[in-house]
Amino acid sequence: xxxxxxxxxxxxxxxxxxxxxxxxxxxxxxxxxxxxxxxxxx
Amino acid sequence: xxxxxxxxxxxxxxxxxxxxxxxxxxxxxxxxxxxxxxxxxxxxxxxxxxxxxxxxxxxxxxxxxxxxxxxxxxxxxxxxxxxxxxxxxxxxxxxxxxxxxxxxxxxxxxxxxxxxxxxxxxxxxxxxxxxxxxxxxxxxxxxxxxxxxxxxxxxxxxxxxxxxxxxxxxxxxxxxxxxxxxxxxxxxxxxxxxxxxxxxxxxxxxxxxxxxxxxxxxxxxxxxxxxx
Numbered sequence: 506x507x508x509x510x511x512x513x514x515x516x517x518x519x520x521x522x523x524x525x526x527x528x529x530x531x532x533x534x535x536x537x538x539x540x541x542x543x544x545x546x547x
Numbered sequence: 548x549x550x551x552x553x554x555x556x557x558x559x560x561x562x563x564x565x566x567x568x569x570x571x572x573x574x575x576x577x578x579x580x581x582x583x584x585x586x587x588x589x590x591x592x593x594x595x596x597x598x599x600x601x602x603x604x605x606x607x608x609x610x611x612x613x614x615x616x617x618x619x620x621x622x623x624x625x626x627x628x629x630x631x632x633x634x635x636x637x638x639x640x641x642x643x644x645x646x647x648x649x650x651x652x653x654x655x656x657x658x659x660x661x662x663x664x665x666x667x668x669x670x671x672x673x674x675x676x677x678x679x680x681x682x683x684x685x686x687x688x689x690x691x692x693x694x695x696x697x698x699x700x701x702x703x704x705x706x707x708x709x710x711x712x713x714x715x716x717x718x719x720x721x722x723x724x725x726x727x728x729x730x731x732x733x734x735x736x737x738x739x740x741x742x743x744x745x746x747x748x749x750x751x752x753x754x755x756x757x758x759x760x761x762x763x764x765x766x767x768x769x770x771x772x773x774x775x
Contacts, residue, residue, distance in 0.1 A: 526596065533598045534591045536558040536573065537641045538661045540580035540696075541631065 549666030551721055553676065554578075562590065562604060563616045570622050574599055577631045578661070578672050583696050585663060585670035587631050588617070603631045606670060642703060647677055647690055651707040655690060656680045658703065662689060662720065672696070673724045675703065689714045691727040706731065 506514075554576040562571040571590040578585050587605040591597060608624035609617055619625070647655040660676035675690045690705060691712045712727040714720045 530596055530598050534574065536575050536589075536591070537643050538554045538658075539575045539577045539589075540640060540642050541577055541586055542580065 549664040549668075549721065551673070551717060552663055552665060554661040554663050554672075557588070557612075557617070561593075561616050562588075562619060564619055564621045565610065566621065568622070569593055570619075571600055571602070571604070571625075573604075573617060576661070576663075577603075578663075580696060583672040583692060583694070585672070587626075589628070589631065590625070600625075601628050602626065603628050605630055612665065642675075646702045647675055648702045648704055649707045649710060650704055653707070653710070654680050655705070655710070655713075656684075656688065659687065662717070664721065664724070674720060675705075685715045687715070689717060689720045689723075691720070691724040693731050694728060 557573050557576050560573045561569050562573065563569050570593070572593060573588045574591045575589040576585070577587055577589065585606045587603055587608075589603050590600040592600050602625035604617070604619065604624070605626050608619060608626070610620050611618040642658050642661065645658050647658060649655065656677035656679040658675045659678050661672050662674035662676060664671050664673045672692055674692055677688050677690055678686065679688050690709055692709075693706060696703075708730060709727060712723040714723050
């Protein structure tokens with residue numbers, strides 16, 4: 506492969522990894538409303 | 548005097564110290580499954596690529612709950628994650644999407660949000676916003692909760708009498724919760740007329756400014772120089 510093809514492949518791989526990492530983190534960051542298993546009693 | 552707000556509105560709200568440092572973002576709203584008290588928040592880090600933090604924010608450490616930020620004194624008030632874990636046994640977990648059943652076995656719908664009453668006496672879960680299973684019912688309804696909650700493995704249980712106090716909008720829901728709890732305390736049979744004054748003053752329906760347990764300072768948005 507030509508050198509510029511290698512650069513293209515590397516940049517594409519980096520972009521793919523960045524998007525994957527962002528997607529995983531976005532999923533981990535997703536919040537909600539959680540009931541504790543047991544609470545402080547009044 | 549208490550203020551009603553939807554718990555989902557707190558998610559993604561930034562956590563800011565009184566020094567103006569933006570330290571985290573609200574991830575989960577955690578409440579006690581038995582008493583309904585708000586226990587605190589789990590946190591996300593700041594930034595596009597940040598994940599969940601190991602620290603949590605107990606409700607007692609919240610200095611003020613504003614419409615645009617949750618204020619804390621400083622980063623030292625953040626606690627370890629296990630502070631919000633609860634016990635190993637018993638029901639718990641995410642309530643969004645859970646079924647709401649009456650103790651008579653009637654399926655009311657699925658939970659889309661939790662309604663919190665924030666006041667000087669504490670912060671409690673007072674109702675569920677549900678998507679009714681009855682297709683003829685409005686798209687969103689509000690179901691009042693008793694003082695003591697019941698959360699089973701898959702369903703959230705409410706007394707049969709709660710069906711009489713279901714409201715279609717948040718306006719007036721605070722009064723419905725008061726009446727519902729008054730009836731449960733009085734032990735009146737379902738269907739009987741409720742008399743007597745509400746337990747608390749009627750709640751304002753303002754899903755924005757709400758005082759924290761030691762809220763003596765205005766919310767971040769009201770103070771010049773604070774990040775939003």
